[in-house]
Amino acid sequence: MSDHDTRRMLVASIERILGEHCPTSMVRDCDLGGAGGAVGTASEALVGALEGAGFDAAMSGEASGGAGLGWADVRAVIAACGYHAAPIALSETFAAQALARLAGSSLAPGWATLAPGRLTAEGIAVDAAPWWPHAGTLVVSIGEQAREDCATVWSFRAPSSASGRNVAGEPRASWVLDPASGVELGTTGHGMGALQVGAAVRSAQLAGACARVVRLSADYARDRIQFGRPIATFQAIQQQLALAQEWASMAAAASALALSDDGVALDASRVAAAKHVAGQAAEECARVAHAVHGAIGVTAEYDLQLFTRRLWSWSTEFGSQTFWAERLGTGLIASGAARSWDQVVRHASV
Amino acid sequence: MIEEFELQGIPSEDEALRPLIRDFLDRHWRDAPASTRARSWSGFDAQFSRALGAAGFVGLTLPEAYGGAGRSAFARFVVVEELLARGAPLAAHWIADRQSGPMIARYGTEAQKTGLLPAIARGELYFCIGMSEPDSGSDLASIRTRATRDGNGWRLSGRKIWTTNAHRAHRMIALVRTTPQRESRHAGLSQFIVDLSLPGVTVRPIRDLSGDTHFNEVSFDDVLLGEDALIGVEGEGWAQVNAELALERSGPERVLSSIAVFDELVAWLRDGVRADRHALAEIGAIHGEHIVLRAMAVAVTAMVARGGNPLTAAAIVKDLGTRVEQRITEVAARLTAADPSKLPPAPLLEALAYTTQMAPTFSLRGGTREILRSMIARAMGLR
Numbered sequence: 147m148s149d150h151d152t153r154r155m156l157v158a159s160i161e162r163i164l165g166e167h168c169p170t171s172m173v174r175d176c177d178l179g180g181a182g183g184a185v186g187t188a189s190e191a192l193v194g195a196l197e198g199a200g201f202d203a204a205m206s207g208e209a210s211g212g213a214g215l216g217w218a219d220v221r222a223v224i225a226a227c228g229y230h231a232a233p234i235a236l237s238e239t240f241a242a243q244a245l246a247r248l249a250g251s252s253l254a255p256g257w258a259t260l261a262p263g264r265l266t267a268e269g270i271a272v273d274a275a276p277w278w279p280h281a282g283t284l285v286v287s288i289g290e291q292a293r294e295d296c297a298t299v300w301s302f303r304a305p306s307s308a309s310g311r312n313v314a315g316e317p318r319a320s321w322v323l324d325p326a327s328g329v330e331l332g333t334t335g336h337g338m339g340a341l342q343v344g345a346a347v348r349s350a351q352l353a354g355a356c357a358r359v360v361r362l363s364a365d366y367a368r369d370r371i372q373f374g375r376p377i378a379t380f381q382a383i384q385q386q387l388a389l390a391q392e393w394a395s396m397a398a399a400a401s402a403l404a405l406s407d408d409g410v411a412l413d414a415s416r417v418a419a420a421k422h423v424a425g426q427a428a429e430e431c432a433r434v435a436h437a438v439h440g441a442i443g444v445t446a447e448y449d450l451q452l453f454t455r456r457l458w459s460w461s462t463e464f465g466s467q468t469f470w471a472e473r474l475g476t477g478l479i480a481s482g483a484a485r486s487w488d489q490v491v492r493h494a495s496v
Numbered sequence: 497m498i499e500e501f502e503l504q505g506i507p508s509e510d511e512a513l514r515p516l517i518r519d520f521l522d523r524h525w526r527d528a529p530a531s532t533r534a535r536s537w538s539g540f541d542a543q544f545s546r547a548l549g550a551a552g553f554v555g556l557t558l559p560e561a562y563g564g565a566g567r568s569a570f571a572r573f574v575v576v577e578e579l580l581a582r583g584a585p586l587a588a589h590w591i592a593d594r595q596s597g598p599m600i601a602r603y604g605t606e607a608q609k610t611g612l613l614p615a616i617a618r619g620e621l622y623f624c625i626g627m628s629e630p631d632s633g634s635d636l637a638s639i640r641t642r643a644t645r646d647g648n649g650w651r652l653s654g655r656k657i658w659t660t661n662a663h664r665a666h667r668m669i670a671l672v673r674t675t676p677q678r679e680s681r682h683a684g685l686s687q688f689i690v691d692l693s694l695p696g697v698t699v700r701p702i703r704d705l706s707g708d709t710h711f712n713e714v715s716f717d718d719v720l721l722g723e724d725a726l727i728g729v730e731g732e733g734w735a736q737v738n739a740e741l742a743l744e745r746s747g748p749e750r751v752l753s754s755i756a757v758f759d760e761l762v763a764w765l766r767d768g769v770r771a772d773r774h775a776l777a778e779i780g781a782i783h784g785e786h787i788v789l790r791a792m793a794v795a796v797t798a799m800v801a802r803g804g805n806p807l808t809a810a811a812i813v814k815d816l817g818t819r820v821e822q823r824i825t826e827v828a829a830r831l832t833a834a835d836p837s838k839l840p841p842a843p844l845l846e847a848l849a850y851t852t853q854m855a856p857t858f859s860l861r862g863g864t865r866e867i868l869r870s871m872i873a874r875a876m877g878l879r
Binding site for chain 1: 791877
């Protein structure tokens with residue numbers, strides 16, 4: 147089967163599963179801890195369907211029994227998770243599995259999460275790390291935050307609970323991990339670590355969520371009648387939605403550029419550009435969506451908030467647009483290029 | 497809804513042009529001052545255009561039979577982005593190369609093609625655009641310049657405005673009304689190749705706010721055109737002009753108009769003052785957006801190369817691109833004046849002065865921002 151066919155199949159599969167098992171009512175229950183589960187507990191049906199289709203093994207190395215897929219294969223799957231606000235560790239699992247492979251190792255198939263860590267006197271500290279009830283493994287990298295050329299990657303059993311939440315209501319927590327309880331997987335090169343890999347997958351999730359809020363807003367504007375006509379017929383609404391669409395398109399292109407490798411390789415400038423652009427797009431799309439929706443858009447009952455709260459949360463995780471813009475500026479100055487466009491051509495060429 | 501941008505690589509045979517055009521630029525465009533480079537595709541240099549044409553870099557997409565290279569849209573993209581990145585003076589041949597030549601290749605008679613395309617490809621024959629009129633800007637279909645039959649030829653009367661380089665161009669492709677307006681306002685329009693040296697043609701330069709005179713008003717007072725002046729089909733002018741506009745909107749120039757200022761700014765932050773975190777974030781944001789926009793522009797070129805007509809995608813890239821172009825002047829202005837005790841180098845300030853004043857035109861020329869967004873809104877099903 148060609149790469150193209152594999153990718154189409156994966157997209158069809160994730161759309162079918164999320165369409166069937168990830169209604170917004172379930173997402174809402176997850177955020178609030180209703181339906182009998184702790185906050186962040188997705189339905190067994192969703193988790194089971196994804197496992198049944200092998201998604202938790204997709205980027206696990208072939209040596210460990212995984213499918214050994216690459217970014218280009220799963221990028222659209224990650225975006226779909228953003229589009230559906232799926233309360234599932236799929237993006238984090240891909241990222242953790244990719245990070246292990248970048249360190250020359252492999253994670254066994256199964257749900258995982260990841261975070262950049264800091265070496266302290268007490269142990270390995272992680273801050274506001276993503277956590278999911280079903281994700282049993284936590285992958286941590288140390289070193290890339292200090293801008294060293296390589297990072298050491300560790301694997302831990304994920305802690306059993308998380309007391310914090312991000313703005314979207316997704317579980318987040320800070321821990322200090324005992325190195326003795328972890329397994330050192332290896333080292334990465336080129337300064338790659340959880341920060342970059344996490345930023346790359348978040349940029350694709352953001353692109354998916356941006357597409358969703360633009361879609362919701364366009365649909366709302368066509369349905370909502372005021373002054374005797376749909377508000378979509380007013381130029382003020384059309385111009386704002388067009389702008390939001392531009393940003394959503396740019397975020398999609400940016401994440402596609404960052405996640406274009408057939409394997410697990412990432413280009414630092416592309417990741418930085420993707421997370422910066424996706425963060426900007428999230429800000430603009432959330433702003434326009436709430437403007438178009440009016441008061442109903444800020445109610446809990448209406449679905450828009452499920453997506454805009456994720457836009458606001460994800461754009462600040464694994465580095466905000468300011469963090470990555472600074473990295474890009476530092477890199478551009480350090481390159482010494484007389485013509486910045488030479489660097490642009492280098493990094494933008496697929 | 498809106499199609500996703502499918503990222504694609506530039507074919508290796510077209511990428512192979514990059515070292516060749518860089519070599520040409522190393523020999524023919526060295527050490528140009530920043531203020532000259534800032535003029536970019538507004539800089540008129542007939543000698544440069546002829547040298548570029550002689551080296552085979554003008555009219556790349558025109559058929560080989562008429563002096564072109566018969567190359568793809570990718571080939572032109574590679575050559576043009578290198579020329580623009582170095583601020584080469586492209587104005588003389590720019591419009592002929594980008595749109596007039598391809599229009600003649602597509603809609604022209606054999607006589608028009610053999611008579612005009614070879615000289616375009618040599619970088620010797622220059623065109624300007626005849627669309628806007630004093631009363632017709634965004635509402636292009638409302639133009640009133642008219643051509644009426646006179647024997648075998650036509651009589652042309654009316655006025656065109658904002659005609660870049662009409663004072664130095666040889667020909668204009670003008671959109672005119674040949675049949676009075678009836679039911680459909682888009683019917684009854686035609687395009688003519690007008691020889692600007694004909695009696696009855698008057699070109700009046702318009703000075704812009706930066707002091708340059710590249711704009712003009714062109715009046716036609718009963719100009720007698722031969723029957724070979726009509727290009728394409730009489731009455732099909734609206735469809736033809738939209739094809740021409742699509743050519744105008746899809747290219748790397750919609751991201752590179754202020755690159756000279758950006759590179760001077762980066763050099764000053766690198767070699768002059770020490771860049772603080774704020775400055776690094778500002779230039780880094782622009783650089784990151786450049787990377788993504790360039791990938792999107794190549795994707796649009798790929799759609800064109802496949803024979804598509806990516807109107808919406810081109811509009812998206814043009815609006816995003818021109819906003820970054822304009823933001824560069826705003827960022828540069830704020831950073832160069834951030835510390836009154838540190839005066840930036842004169843070349844940076846000169847380039848910035850020119851570009852700041854021309855920046856409003858980036859989102860006006862080739863379709864205003866609001867028109868582009870209306871096109872996107874239509875594609876979104878909102879109108």
